[in-house]
Amino acid sequence: MGRPRAVVPAWAVHVFFLVCATVAPIGYELAGHAGQPAVQTLVAALPTVTFVVALRSGNLPLRRPWVMAVSGLALLVVAQLAWPSWVRDGRLGQAEGSLPDLMLSASHGLFLAGAALGLRRRMAEDAGGIVDAALVGLCAGGPLWVWGIQPHLTGASITGQTLLLIDVLVLCGVIGCLLRMATTAGPARAPLTYLLVTAAITLAALGVGSLSADGADRLAAQLWLLAFLTLAVVPLHPGVFAVTEPRPGAQPSGGRPHLAWLAAALSTNPLLTAVQTMRGSDSASLLLPIGTLMVIPLVLLRIHRLTVQREHAERTLAYQASHDELTGLCNRRHVMGEIDHALTGVHRGDLAGVTVLLCDLNGFKPINDRFGHLVGDEALTVVAQRLAAATAAGDLVARLGGDEFLVVRRAATAGDLADRIHDALNEPMLLSAGPVSVGVTIGAAHAGPGDATSREALIARADAAMYARKAARAA
Missing domain, CATH: 3.30.70.270 (Reverse transcriptase/Diguanylate cyclase domain)
Known part of the structure; x- marks a missing residue:
């Protein structure tokens, strides 16, 4: 498949983002209390529009995964239309367990599932490293939850805390994966970096939204707008086509696990829970079961990758021991x-x-x-x-x-x-x-x-x- 014609050149994408990132927050403040929900709705709809444009132009191969991702974005727009004042009124990150909380988690899940399917060929070239990065990122979400978010959730429901904790841990895992992928050179680096920034800003918006300090709700709303704007430029960048393709000459690899880092990461949540239990605090009570349930599939996947890698190496060695290297005949x-x-x-x-x-x-x-x-x-x-x-x-x-x-x-x-x-x-x-x-x-x-x-x-x-x-x- 040939590379499609870019929607806009790369420099125009960066300029567009800088202009929007400057104008949107100012416009949001100038719109006042009554007009702010309308600004949020327009900005929330922008990523859906740009992804649809990229799909129609052919700049996003593998249409089905990206259609799933767009459906998650569309669900966010529906939630914004149904509850236009939800973010403005400072309810983002409050873990109320309401229907908007559920729709937010569902929309994030749909988008991330679609994006993961779209990026699977890219991730396959470093599958082991990606899983390791996801594990480290997910486990890093434990301290953020225990010390940065959960203590500020006054009056939050168990359902709301569960949804918010899952969202926080998933975003941390995604940030780990994107950090791993964005370090590679090539045309895919810019769109991957935009995706990384989007995940980081979204996580920051949820964290700031959980605070009860003065002005936290306004800052959370501004970060929320910025996350949508950052995501909106991803499909417009000409390098997004390379995001779904393996790097030229790259070979799939199981990756060698860094056992010390993995051991430290996997020990984080149990240690946090033990410390909080000894202190008589219940701030980590949700972290151990939910964090463990999310870590187990990644650990199993990592073990599977290592098993496949070992079996492949054994087959290769057996073949080399019994066959001539030049002709492929028996030796x-x-x-x-x-x-x-x-x-x-x-x-x-x-x-x-x-x-x-x-x-x-x-x-x-x-x-x-x-x-x-x-x-x-x-x-x-x-x-x-x-x-x-x-x-x-x-x-x-x-x-x-x-x-x-x-x-x-x-x-x-x-x-x-x-x-x-x-x-x-x-x-x-x-x-x-x-x-x-x-x-x-x-x-x-x-x-x-x-x-x-x-x-x-x-x-x-x-x-x-x-x-x-x-x-x-x-x-």
Whole structure:
């Protein structure tokens, strides 16, 4: 997919944000008590408009996740229309447990779920690091709740506190993730930074809204407006297209966990609860169960990522131990074990016989001498492909080293396999240096029931047959 035409250039996005961030707070104050809800409604609707524009312009790929995110923004606009004075009257962050509180949490959840689905390909390149950052951020929300927010919630309901605590912890986790992603260079840095600032300002608005100090409600309302304005410029930035795509050349990684940091983070909430309990305070009573329930899925996800990473490494090591690095065929060690296994089957009567064909290339050294080893490696790769194509599904093809290959067939006879290999390898090969040709000399040896031949003797017979053919050809 090609990069779509940007809605506006990057410099215009920054200018637009600075102008709006200056004008909106002034306009909010000038609107007075009666006009402030209208200003809040207009600003709250702005991110929905800009995201819809970006979706229509194609600047936001993966439409479904972003449609989910926009539905969360639309829910915020509905809440603003239904309760226009809710923020102005200082009820933001008060944890009343009212319907506006519920709609606020639901809208945040929808937007964050949609954004996470939209960013999943970007996050996949550093999945382990992202989960670690989310864990650290989420656990950092514990001290903020215990010392900065919960003590100021006078008369708040349990439902309201629960909704607000979940919102605070989720925002802290999101900030951790965005901090991790925003440190990467590239066109996605600016929109990711805007998302990071949006989450931080939203968290600050909720924290300030919980205070009972004079002017806290006005500051919370101003921060609320600024959060909407910051979010509104994200889909307009031309780099938002890169946010949903992995970085060029980046490889998915499980990431190495920083165990000391994770241990400290995961210990925070239990320690806070223990300290508050010893002091006779209940300010941390909600933190331990809710924080733990939110941490458990992330810990399980991290363990899953480490398990997948380990299994992948084990499969890679097993493959490398049994296959040739250049051609992808079985290597000497693996094929020798398979011959031993096949001979054991013949001796027991489980197999009708086993045949080995030792294939030595003719004219390969001049290719290396004339064109170099890189072209020689190309030739060996083509030979390996042709050998695999000429053999049957049950045959085993291996590279012994250099230009020697070995084919193992578990059957009473090899049939016309040697002729097919000979015809396949005598066809000219078109390499980067031009067309080249090689030949092949094949020595075959067979072991059947009642034959007590060992693996070494069987290969020695094939080797003797091959050299006999070479001598006959040279004569």
